[in-house]
Amino acid sequence: MYDVLIVGCGITGAAAAFQFSRYRLKVAVLERENDVADGTTKANSAILHAGYDPEPGTLMARLNVRGSALARQLCTRLDVPYRQCGSFVLAFSPEESVMLHTLYQRGQDNGVPGLRLLTGEEARAADPNLSPQVAAALYAPTAAICSPWEYCLALAETAVRNGADLHLETAVTGLERLEEGWLVHTNRGDFRSRYVINAAGVFAQALHEMAAPKTFAIHPSRGQYFLLDKSEGDRVSHVIFQCPGPSGKGVLVAPTVHGNLIVGPNADPVPDGDVGTTAQGLAYVRSTALKSVPSVNFRASIRNFAGVRAVSDRGDFIIEWAAPGFLDLAGICSPGLTAAPAIAEYAAQLLERDGLALEEKESYCCQRRRIRFHDLSPAEKARLVAQDSAYGRVICRCETVTEGEILDALRSPIPPRSVDGVKRRVGAGLGRCQGGFCGPRVVEILAREQQVSPGAIVQDRAGSWLLAGQTKGGTDHV
Amino acid sequence: MYDLIVIGGGPAGLAAACAAWEKGLKRILIVERDRELGGILNQCIHNGFGLHYFKEELTGPEYAGRFIRLLADTGVEVRLDTMVLTVTEDRQVHMVGKNTGYRIEKAKAIILAMGCRERTRGAIAIPGQRPAGVFTAGAAQRYVNMEGWLPGRRVVILGSGDIGLIMARRMTLEGARVLACVEVMPYSGGLNRNIVQCLHDYDIPLYLSHTVTDIRGRDRVEQVVVSKVDEHRQPIPGTELVFDCDTLLLSVGLIPENELTRQAGIAIDPRTNGAVVYEDMETSLPGVFACGNVAHVHDLVDFVTAESQRAGRAAADCVLGGTAPEGSVLEVKTGDGVTYTVPQHIRPGRVAKNCDLFFRVNRVCGDSQILVQSGDTPIARFSRDHLAPGEMEHIVLPRSLLEGASGSITVSIREVASK
Numbered sequence: 001m002y003d004v005l006i007v008g009c010g011i012t013g014a015a016a017a018f019q020f021s022r023y024r025l026k027v028a029v030l031e032r033e034n035d036v037a038d039g040t041t042k043a044n045s046a047i048l049h050a051g052y053d054p055e056p057g058t059l060m061a062r063l064n065v066r067g068s069a070l071a072r073q074l075c076t077r078l079d080v081p082y083r084q085c086g087s088f089v090l091a092f093s094p095e096e097s098v099m100l101h102t103l104y105q106r107g108q109d110n111g112v113p114g115l116r117l118l119t120g121e122e123a124r125a126a127d128p129n130l131s132p133q134v135a136a137a138l139y140a141p142t143a144a145i146c147s148p149w150e151y152c153l154a155l156a157e158t159a160v161r162n163g164a165d166l167h168l169e170t171a172v173t174g175l176e177r178l179e180e181g182w183l184v185h186t187n188r189g190d191f192r193s194r195y196v197i198n199a200a201g202v203f204a205q206a207l208h209e210m211a212a213p214k215t216f217a218i219h220p221s222r223g224q225y226f227l228l229d230k231s232e233g234d235r236v237s238h239v240i241f242q243c244p245g246p247s248g249k250g251v252l253v254a255p256t257v258h259g260n261l262i263v264g265p266n267a268d269p270v271p272d273g274d275v276g277t278t279a280q281g282l283a284y285v286r287s288t289a290l291k292s293v294p295s296v297n298f299r300a301s302i303r304n305f306a307g308v309r310a311v312s313d314r315g316d317f318i319i320e321w322a323a324p325g326f327l328d329l330a331g332i333c334s335p336g337l338t339a340a341p342a343i344a345e346y347a348a349q350l351l352e353r354d355g356l357a358l359e360e361k362e363s364y365c366c367q368r369r370r371i372r373f374h375d376l377s378p379a380e381k382a383r384l385v386a387q388d389s390a391y392g393r394v395i396c397r398c399e400t401v402t403e404g405e406i407l408d409a410l411r412s413p414i415p416p417r418s419v420d421g422v423k424r425r426v427g428a429g430l431g432r433c434q435g436g437f438c439g440p441r442v443v444e445i446l447a448r449e450q451q452v453s454p455g456a457i458v459q460d461r462a463g464s465w466l467l468a469g470q471t472k473g474g475t476d477h478v
Numbered sequence: 479m480y481d482l483i484v485i486g487g488g489p490a491g492l493a494a495a496c497a498a499w500e501k502g503l504k505r506i507l508i509v510e511r512d513r514e515l516g517g518i519l520n521q522c523i524h525n526g527f528g529l530h531y532f533k534e535e536l537t538g539p540e541y542a543g544r545f546i547r548l549l550a551d552t553g554v555e556v557r558l559d560t561m562v563l564t565v566t567e568d569r570q571v572h573m574v575g576k577n578t579g580y581r582i583e584k585a586k587a588i589i590l591a592m593g594c595r596e597r598t599r600g601a602i603a604i605p606g607q608r609p610a611g612v613f614t615a616g617a618a619q620r621y622v623n624m625e626g627w628l629p630g631r632r633v634v635i636l637g638s639g640d641i642g643l644i645m646a647r648r649m650t651l652e653g654a655r656v657l658a659c660v661e662v663m664p665y666s667g668g669l670n671r672n673i674v675q676c677l678h679d680y681d682i683p684l685y686l687s688h689t690v691t692d693i694r695g696r697d698r699v700e701q702v703v704v705s706k707v708d709e710h711r712q713p714i715p716g717t718e719l720v721f722d723c724d725t726l727l728l729s730v731g732l733i734p735e736n737e738l739t740r741q742a743g744i745a746i747d748p749r750t751n752g753a754v755v756y757e758d759m760e761t762s763l764p765g766v767f768a769c770g771n772v773a774h775v776h777d778l779v780d781f782v783t784a785e786s787q788r789a790g791r792a793a794a795d796c797v798l799g800g801t802a803p804e805g806s807v808l809e810v811k812t813g814d815g816v817t818y819t820v821p822q823h824i825r826p827g828r829v830a831k832n833c834d835l836f837f838r839v840n841r842v843c844g845d846s847q848i849l850v851q852s853g854d855t856p857i858a859r860f861s862r863d864h865l866a867p868g869e870m871e872h873i874v875l876p877r878s879l880l881e882g883a884s885g886s887i888t889v890s891i892r893e894v895a896s897k
Contacts, residue, residue: 276605276607276693277606277608301600303598381563385574393576394574435617440617459610460610464609468631470627
């Protein structure tokens with residue numbers, strides 16, 4: 001019997017697991033995919049928003065600003081790539097300049113620190129590649145960029161280190177209310193828990209309706225992106241937004257913590273949560289971004305992707321009891337990545353108020369470090385390779401990722417189960433050749449370390465097989 | 479202190495190192511990131527290599543093997559499984575290897591021979607889902623020829639570059655079904671002999687003026703949608719062909735791998751994506767040379783060898799002090815129909831007798847003239863009965879002719895009106 005069972009290990013579920021794992025509680029996380037951070041968390045703008053967007057008084061407003069402050073501490077403590085680079089919202093017309101004032105005022109009401117209204121010249125002085133058409137800008141110094149999947153992984157890993165049980169490839173198929181708590185049916189057997197937390201992202205409505213009558217609907221909204229080579233990484237030094245419209249914060253241009261440039265997203269409804277890209281969607285993203293930063297070189301594109309936002313029909317985060325012992329954390333669309341640790345904190349308060357005792361563990365550990373070969377000085381590199389020669393074998397040329405780092409990941413609390421799982425942990429395959437060179441090497445290491453045939457290694461999700469079989473004359477044919 | 483460090487032990491690095499040794503350099507180091515010398519030739523097990531250089535048909539590993547054996551008779555040092563991380567302006571080379579550790583070596587001259595990489599799906603923004611099963615042709619070639627694994631059984635190939643064509647045949651021979659080779663241009667980007675020997679001989683249809691407009695499949699490729707394109711390369715709605723397949727191979731171009739070059743502050747030509755080079759393959763950083771596919775993408779390894787030998791000899795001259803004074807510099811400009819030239823700059827004073835000039839054209843032409851001008855004055859003309867973007871052109875300019883030019887020369891093509 002668990003005390004708290006969390007369904008979904010995206011950023012929301014991972015933050016909740018991290019939060020509850022600090023107390024003397026039995027905590028479980030169920031994730032339907034073969035890795036954490038596999039849904040919305042791995043495919044978004046990677047922005048930690050300052051908090052001037054949400055309407056004052058909403059959960060979004062409160063939790064965004066609180067989450068932004070928490071994220072700064074957490075990313076440092078858990079060794080998550082993070083950079084507080086600040087953001088601009090651009091105005092191109094007098095009407096949009098008026099909107100900047102509205103955002104500024106909202107930000108003041110929400111308690112966002114350091115906001116300033118700038119002229120077009122001031123904005124261009126700070127970010128020279130901005131369009132000459134920019135008339136004014138709202139500057140938010142607390143906006144930051146991070147690696148969202150590493151953030152999620154760091155939270156989930158820390159939870160596991162502190163005793164939480166993570167069950168991957170475990171999908172909930174039904175829920176039954178018990179006298180005390182819930183019986184959770186899955187494809188991998190039943191789980192019992194006093195509390196169930198719904199952090200199922202775009203599947204939150206479906207999960208909710210296994211436990212209680214419908215109270216909200218999720219309308220997945222797809223956003224498409226370009227990721228550009230590091231040669232474009234310095235094109236802007238702040239996160240560049242345009243004025244928000246009815247479908248969200250619009251197309252942004254931003255540096256990434258990995259040194260690339262990210263451009264996107266658009267917003268189009270996708271009832272089935274499809275994460276494909278479309279020619280029209282990408283064309284829209286491209287032309288809209290060029291309005292903000294005309295010099296972006298799209299020939300340096302290295303990847304396109306799309307993610308779905310779990311947008312609800314309520315317009316705010318849904319953080320409430322669906323049934324006794326069943327807490328929804330639903331409709332966590334933007335600024336969900338930013339708000340996640342604050343959402344988790346709030347969830348803990350709600351469970352405590354409901355009677356769950358939250359006693360801190362003495363053994364609780366909230367530190368995490370991993371070796372990033374690329375970031376070390378020549379002297380540190382030399383010392384590391386002398387200690388362990390595996391750090392001397394560069395597997396990914398583009399990002400300079402070594403075999404030692406991949407082996408570290410394979411020995412971590414949540415080892416990767418796929419080539420993309422390795423990519424999300426250490427960055428191999430993230431670069432300009434997109435795994436063309438290192439893919440076969442990573443397959444080889446995974447197969448060797450997991451003692452399986454290379455044919456059993458998947459690209460990403462279970463079922464995303466890479467190799468059809470051995471060539472003629474291979475051992476399979478003997 | 480080394481006389482020469484060669485970065486990359488593929489065909490370019492091997493030829494350059496051998497040539498520098500023959501010219502008298504003694505302390506030469508080749509740094510190779512793979513576990514063996516030979517570079518990409520090791521996975522090119524088909525034949526057709528060496529027709530120009532050795533006057534016989536060799537496979538890729540055989541071609542590499544000849545140079546590896548030549549090298550074995552020299553005193554050239556080789557570090558395998560070692561990756562160069564940084565090249566500094568004062569010619570320090572930072573490298574790391576599992577068995578060699580982290581080392582910083584200094585050299586009197588450096589030859590950049592890192593080769594090139596393939597353009598990916600992201601570079602050409604193919605829309606659709608992102609299942610497994612989309613490989614660059616070279617990655618698939620490595621799986622099949624070196625790892626012994628077949629990446630898929632029903633295959634569509636986008637791009638008719640040589641690697642794509644070679645893989646169409648290779649996958650077929652391994653029992654896969656290659657359904658189509660799709661090319662966005664109205665002509666193939668590969669060598670004509672490869673179209674015949676790899677597609678026609680196996681009844682694999684080539685769809686010219688077509689491209690992939692959608693990829694379908696949640697976990698693994700299930701379908702690829704191919705559409706006809708108009709003269710602006712835009713897909714024409716209503717022309718979609720749907721292929722049930724599990725694999726899409728991409729052969730959509732190669733990009734010289736110049737991250738080290740950029741880092742070292744060496745000037746890059748956006749037309750070649752390689753370093754700007756002089757007639758002897760010296761870059762904008764004195765004592766640093768570039769050759770092979772890192773300088774510009776070649777079609778034939780034979781030309782890589784010849785170019786790299788020139789670079790190796792020039793590097794040796796540079797170290798041994800045999801280099802003629804720099805003198806005047808001619809800029810080589812691209813005129814009508816020419817997309818790039820290598821070299822981009824010529825120092826006539828350093829041209830021994832003749833200067834080799836390589837370039838590509840931007841369209842398919844029949845009977846044509848290659849025109850070299852100095853200002854408005856034509857100084858040389860060369861006739862060709864066929865020109866194509868997929869085939870690198872080569873002309874030879876005598877020193878005397880270059881000495882007569884001043885400032886710059888321009889290379890252009892004129893199609894001769896058909897009779």
